[in-house]
Amino acid sequence: MDFVKYEQEGSIAYITFNRPEESNSLNEEMLKDLEQYLDEIRVRTDISIVVLQGEGEQAFCTGVDWGEEALYSDEQKRKFQNKIREVLLKVEELTQPTIAAINGAAFDEGFDLILACDFRFASRHAEIGFNQKNPGTIPYAGAVRRLPKLIGEGKALELILTTKILNAHDAYAYGLLTRVSPPEKLFERVKDFAEELSIFKADELRKIKAAVKNGGHPNLF
Numbered sequence: 001m002d003f004v005k006y007e008q009e010g011s012i013a014y015i016t017f018n019r020p021e022e023s024n025s026l027n028e029e030m031l032k033d034l035e036q037y038l039d040e041i042r043v044r045t046d047i048s049i050v051v052l053q054g055e056g057e058q059a060f061c062t063g064v065d066w067g068e069e070a071l072y073s074d075e076q077k078r079k080f081q082n083k084i085r086e087v088l089l090k091v092e093e094l095t096q097p098t099i100a101a102i103n104g105a106a107f108d109e110g111f112d113l114i115l116a117c118d119f120r121f122a123s124r125h126a127e128i129g130f131n132q133k134n135p136g137t138i139p140y141a142g143a144v145r146r147l148p149k150l151i152g153e154g155k156a157l158e159l160i161l162t163t164k165i166l167n168a169h170d171a172y173a174y175g176l177l178t179r180v181s182p183p184e185k186l187f188e189r190v191k192d193f194a195e196e197l198s199i200f201k202a203d204e205l206r207k208i209k210a211a212v213k214n215g216g217h218p219n220l221f
Contacts, residue, residue: 004033005055011048011202012194013041013096020056025065026109028080031087038090048202049194050094052117053101057183060100060126063108084109084141092116092142095206097197101190103183107131107165112141115150118209120176121190122168123183128176129165151175 005016015037017024041047054060064084069077091098091113100106100114102122108130114120122128130139138144139160147156151174158164159174168180181189197205 003030023059023062024054059104060106061110115146123186
């Protein structure tokens with residue numbers, strides 16, 4: 001079974017997390033497959049937009065697979081967490097614009113993952129936040145850097161300290177989401193938005209994204 005599926009329609013790449021029976025939680029094999037696709041996409045000049053989505057109707061990604069992680073030694077756990085950081089950084093650093101299609105729960109490292117994307121579209125029944133077993137711990141996968149940049153320090157601290165889970169309406173109000181859609185319309189609207197962006201040449205999109213990410217500095221894109 002492929003834990004990560006890949007499809008391409010025109011210049012749009014679709015990456016799908018394919019462990020719906022495990023709420024699309026992350027394990028080593030899934031991370032390995034995701035990293036491989038990201039490395040391939042990064043150098044592809046024919047891909048202009050990347051969409052990340054979860055299989056099924058219940059979850060985008062609910063973080064690590066707690067059952068598998070519980071079997072790790074401390075050293076294995078450290079290496080696994082380092083790999084998650086590396087892979088999420090690769091999502092963030094893709095030169096193509098990225099869209100997270102959030103069809104359900106996006107918890108913990110799944111929350112980190114949507115923060116690494118440029119756009120976040122969610123269904124009305126989506127839930128987003130840190131659902132950690134140990135409240136008060138510091139998120140290790142990048143949220144402490146990405147979240148304040150997106151919604152401000154005060155709201156970021158609130159979500160991290162309280163492990164508050166937001167519904168789609170509240171997540172939109174916090175500034176976390178780009179759009180909220182009825183569940184049955186989510187992927188249609190994501191596809192429409194991706195196609196709207198793909199009228200630009202891939203190189204043009206890369207340059208615009210680089211300009212925004214680098215603060216418009218002319219020597220950095």
